[in-house]
Amino acid sequence: MNFESTAEVSIPKDPLERVIGQNEAVKISRIIAIQKRHLLMVGAPGTGKSMIARTIANLLPSPQQELSVLHNMDRPERPILTVRTRKMLEIEKGEKEKEWGEVICPAEVPSFVSERLGFRCKRCGDLSSSRALYCQSCGADKYPNKDSPFGDLLPNSEQRDGRVHAVRIDEDGEEEPVIYEKTEDDRILKLTYSELKKRSVAKAKKLRKVIVPLNRPTFIQVVGNNETEILGDVRHDPYGSHPEIGTPPYLRVTAGAVHEAHEGVLYVDEMTTLGEAQKYLLSAMQEKKFLITGRNPSSAGSTVRVESVPCDFILVGAMNINDLPSLSPALRSRIRGSGYEIVLNTNMEDSEVNREKMSQFVAQEIQMDGRIPHATADTVEKVLEESRKICRLTDNKTGLTLRLRVLSGIIKLAGDFASLENSEFIESIHMNQAIKQAKSAEEQLEEKYGNIWSAGMADYGARLKKGSETA
Numbered sequence: 001m002n003f004e005s006t007a008e009v010s011i012p013k014d015p016l017e018r019v020i021g022q023n024e025a026v027k028i029s030r031i032i033a034i035q036k037r038h039l040l041m042v043g044a045p046g047t048g049k050s051m052i053a054r055t056i057a058n059l060l061p062s063p064q065q066e067l068s069v070l071h072n073m074d075r076p077e078r079p080i081l082t083v084r085t086r087k088m089l090e091i092e093k094g095e096k097e098k099e100w101g102e103v104i105c106p107a108e109v110p111s112f113v114s115e116r117l118g119f120r121c122k123r124c125g126d127l128s129s130s131r132a133l134y135c136q137s138c139g140a141d142k143y144p145n146k147d148s149p150f151g152d153l154l155p156n157s158e159q160r161d162g163r164v165h166a167v168r169i170d171e172d173g174e175e176e177p178v179i180y181e182k183t184e185d186d187r188i189l190k191l192t193y194s195e196l197k198k199r200s201v202a203k204a205k206k207l208r209k210v211i212v213p214l215n216r217p218t219f220i221q222v223v224g225n226n227e228t229e230i231l232g233d234v235r236h237d238p239y240g241s242h243p244e245i246g247t248p249p250y251l252r253v254t255a256g257a258v259h260e261a262h263e264g265v266l267y268v269d270e271m272t273t274l275g276e277a278q279k280y281l282l283s284a285m286q287e288k289k290f291l292i293t294g295r296n297p298s299s300a301g302s303t304v305r306v307e308s309v310p311c312d313f314i315l316v317g318a319m320n321i322n323d324l325p326s327l328s329p330a331l332r333s334r335i336r337g338s339g340y341e342i343v344l345n346t347n348m349e350d351s352e353v354n355r356e357k358m359s360q361f362v363a364q365e366i367q368m369d370g371r372i373p374h375a376t377a378d379t380v381e382k383v384l385e386e387s388r389k390i391c392r393l394t395d396n397k398t399g400l401t402l403r404l405r406v407l408s409g410i411i412k413l414a415g416d417f418a419s420l421e422n423s424e425f426i427e428s429i430h431m432n433q434a435i436k437q438a439k440s441a442e443e444q445l446e447e448k449y450g451n452i453w454s455a456g457m458a459d460y461g462a463r464l465k466k467g468s469e470t471a
């Protein structure tokens with residue numbers, strides 16, 4: 001080892017370079033992120049499937065489209081899908097925040113306007129803040145209460161005008177209506193009619209629900225086969241969208257994982273647990289859009305439909321070799337038709353280069369964990385030994401194992417022991433402790449009671465099985 005501790009081992013910046021022993025998969029992952037292809041990874045647990053899927057997602061550019069549904073006045077049960085791009089959203093935001101019209105001082109408007117807005121005194125003509133009820137120069141009240149017999153004594157601030165309409169003659173001698181409005185900070189806003197209109201359009205709140213926001217992760221993971229989670233849903237409304245007490249259909253629409261993964265990666269761990277949902281997934285991949293409707297036929301949501309909701313995702317599927325036969329052939333051929341299928345390695349050659357890779361792996365795990373100290377060269381040597389052992393026992397081969405989750409667990413455990421002792425490094429003694437501790441339940445049982453499938457236990461197992469069959 002050409003280092004004393006893993007603190008000296010350099011960790012690549014490129015996240016794909018951090019995946020060790022899976023050169024083929026790494027090469028393909030780069031292509032997938034650029035060309036937007038699908039990927040099926042077949043491999044043993046802990047060999048880096050999830051890690052690779054996450055990395056592909058990180059290589060993708062940030063999403064450019066937001067998906068939302070609008071209330072449909074004519075047919076509320078058919079909310080209207082809208083796609084707004086990042087650019088459109090930026091423009092809309094600008095319009096909303098834009099100051100329409102021109103802010104001017106009370107002295108710059110016709111005097112009847114400043115009087116009505118409460119800046120100018122009707123008696124002496126002096127200007128003062130519109131918030132003052134009495135003229136600051138002559139003391140006259142600016143808002144005489146016309147309806148009250150004591151009107152001249154009790155000014156009525158309710159009578160202040162917030163807005164005055166007037167007519168202006170423009171350059172061509174044409175009359176143009178203008179509006180003067182009091183601003184929050186006691187000044188006057190002058191607006192032409194067209195400006196007023198644009199402002200109200202910009203400020204108008206559409207009846208809209210964003211179902212897939214613009215700023216979202218590009219990595220969406222599906223576990224299990226919950227159809228509503230995968231495909232979206234329209235919630236039930238016990239009040240049947242009643243105009244007063246119900247919730248309008250568009251507000252009850254929720255996107256599924258296929259939609260949330262639009263422009264990103266949809267990671268399906270254990271593909272075969274999808275069951276029936278495989279065929280929906282296939283159709284979503286083919287069409288790149290998928291209907292959202294209430295998935296419970298007896299619910300009020302099932303009458304609501306939003307057609308063609310975009311779902312242009314990269315499918316990254318993972319599974320065990322044993323499950324391959326239960327994968328839908330149609331889905332599989334779809335992936336192969338526009339993507340790749342790879343089997344991950346479970347071990348690699350015990351070479352100089354690969355031993356270095358293992359040191360890098362140890363350094364990475366320590367860095368990622370963030371709470372454990374670095375490891376000495378001896379410790380890395382121990383990790384290599386353990387790696388050889390696992391390779392021999394599980395794959396019956398000489399080499400280094402790539403079932404790295406197991407090793408990762410041992411390293412962290414050893415790290416915890418080192419931390420407990422306030423040790424500067426993870427030493428090989430901590431590794432020994434960790435290896436002992438990390439034994440799986442099966443291994444511990446075997447140690448204590450011998451092989452559970454040896455005579456007595458197997459017999460017991462068989463009896464159990466028989467019992468449950470007759471029960």
Ligand SMILES: Nc1ncnc2c1ncn2[C@@H]1O[C@H](COP(=O)(O)OP(=O)(O)O)[C@@H](O)[C@H]1O
Pocket residue numbers: 018019020021022043044045046047048049050051052318361365402403404405408
């Ligand atoms: N090929 C690899 N290169 C580097 N680290 C790995 C690799 N495979 C697994 N690991 C480590 O083990 C952890 C678990 O791996 P994971 O990607 O979840 O395995 P899988 O999804 O295949 O079961 C990862 O977070 C990573 O720390």
Ligand SMILES: [Mg+2]
Pocket residue numbers: 046049050051269
């Ligand atoms: Mg995984």
